[in-house]
Amino acid sequence: MKIDKIKEWIKDKHNLIFLAVLFLGIIIRLYYLIITKNQPLWWDEAEYLLMAKYFATGDLFMNLFASRPLLLPLFFAFLMKINLGYEIIYRIIEVIISSIGLLFVYLTAKELFNKETGIISTLFLSVFYLHIFYTSRILLDSIAPTFWVLSVYFFTKGYIKKKENKSFYLSAFFGALGVFLYNQTIALFIIYLVFLLITEKLNLFKEKRFYIFGLIAFITFLPTFILNKILYNNTIEFIKKGISTGDVLTANYPENILTFIKYLPAYLDALLLIIFIFSVIIVFYKLIIGIDLVIKTPDQETKKLLFLFLWLVLSFLIIIKIVGHFEDRYIMPTFIPLFIITALGIYKLKEYLIKITDKRIVFAIIIILLLLISFTQIKKADNAINGKKDSFLQLKQASLWIKENSNPGDRLLTSSSPMTLYYSERKIVNLPEKEEELMSLIKKEKPKFLVLSAFTGNPNYINNLQKYQIFKPVQVYKSGEATLLIIFEIKYE
DSSP states (O other): OHHHHHHHHHHSHHHHHHHHHHHHHHHHHHHHHHHHTTOOOOHHHHHHHHHHHHHHHOOOSSOOOTTSOSHHHHHHHHHHHTTOOOHHHHHHHHHHHHHHHHHHHHHHHHHHTOHHHHHHHHHHHHHOHHHHHHHTSSSSTTTHHHHHHHHHHHHIIIIISOOOHHHHHHHHHHHHHHHHHOGGGHHHHHHHHHHHHHHHGGGGGTOHHHHHHHHHHHHHHHHHHHHHHHHHSOTTHHHHHHHHHTTTTTSOHHHHHHHHHHTHHHHHHHHHHHHHHHHHHHHHHHHHHTHHHHHSOOOHHHHHHHHHHHHHHHHHHHHHHHHOSOOGGGGHHHHHHHHHHHHHHHHHHHHHHTTTSOHHHHHHHHHHHHHHHHHHHHHHHHHHHHHHTTTTHHHHHHHHHHHHTSOTTOEEEEOOOHHHHHHHOOEEEEOOSSGGGHHHHHHHHOOSEEEEETTSOOOTTGGGGGGOTTEEEEEEEEETTEEEEEEEEEOOO
16 A cells, blocks of 8 residues: 555656755755865864763863753763764764755645745755755754754644644644754744734634643753753853843844845845745735735635745844844744745746746746756855865864873863864863963963964964973964964973
């Protein structure tokens, strides 16, 4: 029976095209995994892995940052405990979760609209250079959107399309798991609340399943409060630290919005941006002219468009408010509804054009446009990944040399960085702000090496340090003619 279902499924050309697109997205990510498998860690990556080391071993190399979400470090700590704590394993997991996101973008767009919209949406995310780039990093920015779209998929099945409690509750679970993984995912629940207030009105407070939805989300997220109490003695320390670290209260919110919008052409490039703008007009025309229906009794199609609109706009506005400052990776979840809208616009335009002209011409034009967009995005990904894969290479090399040429109890005198801590596994004594405090600090802490690096902030007397006779240079790391890092052995005799 199952074989017959598979045969029937394969007969549908849309399913085969989807598999080809999904396969393309996975192959691209595996290709760049091979290229970047040994690339040095960035600052954030090293902090997550240092937290994982602490949870796994109890070795605290640096103070934990409460603004860092806990789920990923806890998961990596588990892998360390079962002897799978290798960078290549973490990178493979990034690729797997990122690829699951591609699958559920298709399923979500298909549930909301149709298979063709799902296929094109998946293609856009498969080749999107930011998604590919951050999949090659041990960060949250390509895997958090997977939990967004997982939750939205089950929300679509369990509420928008029909009242089906199991899927509806799974939406709460995956959404809250996403918040546990990355704090900004809380925006998803704000979107749900606004949407439900519009569509359900006062019924929202009358039906039991909405309360169960909230309870499931709270229970799933409860470990965050417990862990914050254990680690920081404050159940909401992650909120307090996140507000201060993200410049939430001091940031110029309108200016941040304009900054992200200004960079949108760089993210999408001209062709995809033009198609997106055109699609917004096509897709939301009905929603705009039927605003009275939205307020009164929206039909099924209007509900879908309303949800898609809220997903795009509110995710963008809320995330920018939460993070407080500009970085392209922060708005990654917003690109999913953007791509679905663009795909739906292409589908609607195709449906109209094949009525008035030869459909072969229409399909040929669409295929050419999609190939041009795909080529441009993949090229951007290739340039970005290859251009940055050796970032901090000298810092990694120096830190590994220090680990091999020192004992676990030895210390380093340097400007602290999590990458140095992660690779060297040696405690750091930070260079003092004033030069006159240097000798007394050395006598007290007895560091084995002094490390001067162009990768970290250094005190203003850094150029004076080489005049001290107790510092003997033992390793120099360069890029071309530029000296980027020097290791000095400290001679106490």
